[in-house]
Amino acid sequence: MPVVSIIGRPNVGKSSLFNRLTGRREAIVDDMPGVTRDRLYGEAEWRDRKFYVVDTGGFLAKDEHAFVHGMRQQVRTALAESDVVLFMIDGREGPTWMDDDVADMLRKSGKPVIVVANKIDDSIHEDLVYQAYSLGFDEVIGISAEHKRNIYDLLDLVIEKLPKDEPMAEASSEVRVAIVGKPNVGKSSLLNYLAGEERSLVTDIPGTTRDAVDTSVTIGGVSFRLIDTAGLRRKSRIEDNIEYYSYIRTLQAIDRCDVALLLMDATEPFTDQDKKLASEISERGKGIVLLVNKWDLLGKKDELGDVMKRKLKDEMGFVSFAPLHFISALTGRGIQKVPELVLKVNGNRNSRIGTTLLNRLVRDILAFDRLPTDSRGRAFKIFYCTQAEIAPPTFIFFVNFPDLAEKAFENHMEKELRSLADFEGTPLRIFWRGKEEKSS
Structure with missing residues (x-):
């Protein structure tokens, strides 16, 4: 935009x-x-x-x-x-x-x-x-x-x-990947490792990489377009005017991608900035892979890995569907699996569930689940469900009283939908649409 x-x-x-x-x-x-x-x-x-x-x-x-x-x-x-x-x-x-x-x-x-x-x-x-x-x-x-x-x-x-809207890009076999995260978390090092060259200037100074750059690479016969960004700096003094725009650059990179790699620091994971970025990725319907970098700096890695997975559910439960992977952009440890994770998440983001399977789920919910009601005695009923879109998978439930579908019930339905297919790494969209019940 x-x-x-x-x-x-x-x-x-x-x-x-x-x-x-x-x-x-x-x-x-x-x-x-x-x-x-x-x-x-x-x-x-x-x-x-x-x-x-x-x-x-x-x-x-x-x-x-x-x-x-x-x-x-x-x-x-x-x-x-x-x-x-x-x-x-x-x-x-x-x-x-x-x-x-x-x-x-x-x-x-x-x-x-x-x-x-x-x-x-x-x-x-x-x-x-x-x-x-x-x-x-x-x-x-x-x-x-x-x-x-x-x-x-x-x-x-x-x-x-405003500049004229750019025409919609033709369907491409390239998987567009945004590498996002705080400055000095290792974004450019990760991009360089994946691209096999010193594509971005890398130093220990936060915010060294100022502009988003695209790098096309082929890994394992698959084409990827890697989008690096200027990163996200903690809110700082007003005089550093260039930082006004760093977050918008990150959002623009997310807007352009299919899958976002959210890079976090193993020594300081799940910060407020990490959570904000994860939320932006999810709200925009993009695939997400959580990468914990600088893993080589920590000891007792197996124990810490389990701790971080539990911490993810506690502190970033809204993206608990995302794969969590540990890497070292400095040594290359774990990076070989990143393209595989990206492809998997991108595939999940573009997957469909058949209407027959969806409506079988509706029948099971009507038979076994406790459905919402309100103080006026209205009882919630689902008539049928359909998947309207992919990227991200979007589902429409036709119901009698859409206003009764509160967030807790929507979360429950998302969990049920995820049980039908592998949606790891992709957010789901759920909409409730009113429909009158036909009289017999």
């Missing part, structure tokens, strides 16, 4: 606009300049187009020189990483010297820029928008992020500026 970045000096309303575009309330909105202390990213959709939104945040430096340097770095990073830039100013105050400085950088870039004059709360202040044309851009719009004024018109402008 394309990336839209909101840039501007502090206290112009970037976080409020981010919240409007993404429908979220994660940003702390305050009157004090620089209150947004961390990067924010989210997804937006308008007129069937999806895109990432980045709130680059504002910060208040101790001296003017540091402030200007930080602002310029923010703009440079946004220009390098974004498809469209929303240049936000205070519409009531009008352009300042810092806005002029930013505008000069934006004009030289040639990137699509929309000047967003915020705090135009009503038609009385509409004339103030014309001040923004002095910045030298054709696209200028007055909005009120707080009161939602002209937000839809702004979204229309954004859609016009």
Whole structure:
């Protein structure tokens, strides 16, 4: 998906606009300049187009020189990483010297820029928008992020500026594999080992690999496209602007893959960052293989392996369906099995269950399982089930009262479906659709 970045000096309303575009309330909105202390990213959709939104945040430096340097770095990073830039100013105050400085950088870039004059709360202040044309851009719009004024018109402008949707790729025999994980966890070393060459710059500095790169390799007669990423850094100081985009790069790599290899550190497994990435992979319907790297650094490996498998169920139970494998990207230990795991998971992700077998499962559930009811005496009933899609396997249950299918029952049904076929490594999608029972 394309990336839209909101840039501007502090206290112009970037976080409020981010919240409007993404429908979220994660940003702390305050009157004090620089209150947004961390990067924010989210997804937006308008007129069937999806895109990432980045709130680059504002910060208040101790001296003017540091402030200007930080602002310029923010703009440079946004220009390098974004498809469209929303240049936000205070519409009531009008352009300042810092806005002029930013505008000069934006004009030289040639990137699509929309000047967003915020705090135009009503038609009385509409004339103030014309001040923004002095910045030298054709696209200028007055909005009120707080009161939602002209937000839809702004979204229309954004859609016009986005790059055209890429045509759907033709079916390929290549299995697309994203290698994701925290910086310095061994992603590039793993890619190099699989590719048989020093494809990526590898050092001990977290975040050395900045860009996603693709490497096509053939292993055992099977073609793989390996997607490396810039990794995921723990939320850090606001000045490191390039890290605003590292997580989005990771998400874009996951979007493009069939199977994701989530690489974790044996000395620090199952961190919050690992869990977040695993959740993103599962929610996007991608296959997942959990790889624990740096296994060579630990002793009593058999005992620790059992401990980690139990810990996986306790701390990352939502992806307990994923295979857990131990490797050393440094020595190559265990890596020879990785392509085999990828192929297995990819096959499972593309598998189907016949309707006859599914409806036999429905009959067994109706006969032996305790089905949901509610306080009004409504009894849940399943009429039939069908598999609607693959990649990931998606099942539709036709029932009388879809609202009675709570999460616990859905988890139970997922367990039953997994008993019918080998779905290791792939998430399943379950939908409940209402259907009236035919009268006899």
